[in-house]
Amino acid sequence: MRLLRCLTLPAVTMLSRSSVLIFQPQWGQVRNMATLKDITRRLKSIKNIQKITKSMKMVAAAKYSRAERELKPARVYGTGALALYDKAEIKAPEDKKKHLIIGVSSDRGLCGAIHTSVAKAIKSEISSLSESGKEVMVVGIGDKLRGLLQRTHNDHFLLTFKEVGRKPPTFGDASVIASELLNSGYEFDQGSVVFNRFRSVISYKTDEKPFFSLDTVANSESITVYDDIDADVLRNYQEFTLANIIYFTLKESTTSEQSARMTAMDNASKNASEMIDKLTLTFNRTRQAVITKELIEIISGAAAL
Numbered sequence: 001m002r003l004l005r006c007l008t009l010p011a012v013t014m015l016s017r018s019s020v021l022i023f024q025p026q027w028g029q030v031r032n033m034a035t036l037k038d039i040t041r042r043l044k045s046i047k048n049i050q051k052i053t054k055s056m057k058m059v060a061a062a063k064y065s066r067a068e069r070e071l072k073p074a075r076v077y078g079t080g081a082l083a084l085y086d087k088a089e090i091k092a093p094e095d096k097k098k099h100l101i102i103g104v105s106s107d108r109g110l111c112g113a114i115h116t117s118v119a120k121a122i123k124s125e126i127s128s129l130s131e132s133g134k135e136v137m138v139v140g141i142g143d144k145l146r147g148l149l150q151r152t153h154n155d156h157f158l159l160t161f162k163e164v165g166r167k168p169p170t171f172g173d174a175s176v177i178a179s180e181l182l183n184s185g186y187e188f189d190q191g192s193v194v195f196n197r198f199r200s201v202i203s204y205k206t207d208e209k210p211f212f213s214l215d216t217v218a219n220s221e222s223i224t225v226y227d228d229i230d231a232d233v234l235r236n237y238q239e240f241t242l243a244n245i246i247y248f249t250l251k252e253s254t255t256s257e258q259s260a261r262m263t264a265m266d267n268a269s270k271n272a273s274e275m276i277d278k279l280t281l282t283f284n285r286t287r288q289a290v291i292t293k294e295l296i297e298i299i300s301g302a303a304a305l
Contacts (some may be wrong), residue, residue: 036290039283043276052271056110057265064201064258067168071198071255077171078248081241083208089222090212095187097134101125101160102181103149104195104244104253105142106165111261114196114253117206119148121194125208126153137188141250144171158186169254174247178239188213195249196256202263204256211245214238 084090103122105115122138122145129136137158140146148158161177190212197207214235217223229237 008103036283036287039279039286043279043283046272046275046279050269050276053265053268053272057262057269060262060265062067062257063168064255064262067251067255067258070168071251074248074251077244078209078252081244081248084241085210085212087222088217088220090217090220092190092212092216096216098188098190099129099134099136100139100181100186100188101136102139102191102193102249103141103145104193104246104249105140105145106253106257107143108164108165108257108261109144110264111257112264114204114257114260115142115144115148118194118196121144121206121208122149123153125135126156126191137186139177141177141246159184165254165257168286169247169250171243171247174250175243177246178243182239182242190214193245193249195253197252198255198259200261204260209245209249212238218302 101122103118105118109115126136126138136156138149138153138156139158140149140160142164143160143162146157149157159180161180164173166229190210192208192210194206196204198204217238218231218234223229
């Protein structure tokens with residue numbers, strides 16, 4: 001009994017007639033139990049995250065279905081508005097220096113590279129236009145775009161529109177954006193709308209569409225292909241055309257965003273399943289090792305008696 005009181009030693013040796021029994025502190029067992037608790041905690045966290053990603057995928061799928069249905073008539077608005085520029089061959093003169101970029105994104109994330117692709121395209125266009133000596137200003141639709149460009153191109157921002165992406169965009173939203181832009185007092189010569197064009201459920205492409213100021217349209221030589229147009233009619237048509245283009249690009253961007261979010265959440269759910277399988281296998285192996293070690297200790301102790 002005197003030997004058993006000295007438990008502060010690394011090992012305690014008891015001698016008997018038949019064998020020598022060495023008692024080691026159960027450090028390995030405590031470590032394995034802690035590991036099992038950590039694995040269990042991680043498994044629970046990943047399973048909870050997987051439930052969230054699956055729910056978000058279902059919500060995105062429902063929103064994508066609606067966005068795709070509404071995209072078809074919206075494309076008619078866009079192609080009809082852009083037809084004026086093509087048929088009248090409207091182009092801004094080379095001496096015009098003011099260029100306006102409208103970037104279309106949203107306020108919501110978890111949708112892959114939807115917002116970064118638009119931001120990269122705008123950065124590239126700002127760089128090329130600035131090198132050619134043009135003044136470039138940006139109108140940001142969506143808070144995500146402002147966050148991506150604020151650090152490097154904050155001086156180029158003219159307007160920013162938030163609360164985009166929570167609800168499906170309407171023509172009224174596009175009209176408000178066009179009205180605020182035209183009433184801002186900034187006189188531009190020409191511009192471009194940078195957005196994500198929807199191609200399929202798993203594919204989209206960053207694209208841009210042109211638009212022009214009232215003076216550029218009125219001074220175009222090919223505008224005479226139409227009958228005499230009153231100045232007020234031309235102004236109203238220019239505002240209506242800009243609203244149509246913004247509405248069309250908002251619908252394209254929304255459909256691309258929902259499809260990208262659906263794909264991203266599906267990939268996240270699959271990755272979570274793989275992690276759950278790996279952690280479950282690790283948990284079972286660790287638990288088996290703990291049980292095997294305890295059995296060996298019990299058998300060794302029984303044989304020593």
